[in-house]
Structure formats: structure tokens, C-alpha cells
Amino acid sequence: LAKTTQPISMDSYEGQEVNITCSHNNIATNDYITWYQQFPSQGPRFIIQGYKTKVTNEVASLFIPADRKSSTLSLPRVSLSDTAVYYCLVGDGNTDKLIFGTGTRLQVFP
Amino acid sequence: DVKVTQSSRYLVKRTGEKVFLECVQDMDHENMFWYRQDPGLGLRLIYFSYDVKMKEKGDIPEGYSVSREKKERFSLILESASTNQTSMYLCASSSPVGRVDGYTFGSGTRLTVV
Numbered sequence: 001l002a003k004t005t006q007p008i009s010m011d012s013y014e015g016q017e018v019n020i021t022c023s024h025n026n027i028a029t030n031d032y033i034t035w036y037q038q039f040p041s042q043g044p045r046f047i048i049q050g051y052k053t054k055v056t057n058e059v060a061s062l063f064i065p066a067d068r069k070s071s072t073l074s075l076p077r078v079s080l081s082d083t084a085v086y087y088c089l090v091g092d093g094n095t096d097k098l099i100f101g102t103g104t105r106l107q108v109f110p
Numbered sequence: 111d112v113k114v115t116q117s118s119r120y121l122v123k124r125t126g127e128k129v130f131l132e133c134v135q136d137m138d139h140e141n142m143f144w145y146r147q148d149p150g151l152g153l154r155l156i157y158f159s160y161d162v163k164m165k166e167k168g169d170i171p172e173g174y175s176v177s178r179e180k181k182e183r184f185s186l187i188l189e190s191a192s193t194n195q196t197s198m199y200l201c202a203s204s205s206p207v208g209r210v211d212g213y214t215f216g217s218g219t220r221l222t223v224v
Contacts, residue, residue, distance in 0.1 A: 042217055
């Protein structure tokens, strides 16, 4: 299975930009890269999805290099309510299964 | 607007009991999934289904079974609950091109086996 790795944790302060990177060394050719946010005792919630280059929506941006072996979720001007665990989700190039990243716990301080 | 509903938020069961976790989605999705989530282990796929009466094993199917008699309902069954099945269980659904749209998750069921 592809290894889909993320930093275990990150700290930030309110108003800062936060960038979380996911490494996926064997991503399926035709699959999208999706990012989720999860609060304690809740299911993951869809944030953003992209295939290549850059995607932006009202809450985040997603940067994907040409080789697609990684992706970076960018959260502009984080607030305390952005404290959560963030997961990437990609398709594995060998098995065609969808693989969640290891998750990054973001802590935002006032 | 709740779209994926898991029947219980918290459950406490005894070792050896048969446990049913129910999941219902109202988005007419073909694909449904059961994951368990444990600290340090992330989300692990137990079973999934791409159609009614169809099921496929995920990465950790041992000790579990599933049932999909109707499109909107996907049940996870613990035939004989054990303490190592204490976990958060998450149900998700997606459309046939769900790899494009992504998953919609339920709120989760925190199961404790004593």
C-alpha cells in the first residue's frame, strides 16, 4: 500500500497561515486528492479536493505539484475554531484503494 | 441537514455480545463504508459495499461482518464483541464517482466493550 504520511502535529496562532503537507508516493493516476477536518467525537468533514495545480474555496487552498506525490493544504488566517485533526485521502496506485493519511493535529493558540 | 446517520453515538456492550451498528444515508449513494478510528492508528477500513447485497473486505475485517439489504442502509456486525473492538466506528457514503465528490461521514459511534 502507498504510504500517505503527514506531520503528527502543528501549532499556530490565530491569524496566521497554516500549511499542512501530505506525502503520497504512489498515488493512483486518475484519483483526486481530498482533505478532511475532524473535531473530537465527530466524523471527518470534507474541506477541499483537487487533482493538480491549485484549488481554492471559501475555507482553504490546495496546492498539488506536477508529480502529485504530495499536496499541501493551506488555511489562511486560522482561528481557534480551526483546532482539529486534518486528514488527506488519496487513491493507492497499486490497489486502487482509498488511503487516509496519518492525520495532523493542528492546535491554534490565541 | 444530516445526511449520514449512525444509530448510536455511544454504546457499551459486554464481551461476547453480538453488536449491531446501523448506518443510514439519504443521498442515494451507491457506495458505503465502515471505518474504525483509534488513537495513533488513524482511520482503518473494515468493510465496504458498492451495491445492495454486495460487500468487500477492507483492511481489518476480522471479527466483523456487514449487511446491505437496502441501498440506504449499511450495518456493521460484531459477531462476538471483544475488548479490542473498543473504538470509534465511522460510517461513510459516496456516489459512484465518489472519488471525485469525496466521502460524507456520519458522526461516529463510540463503542466500549467491557
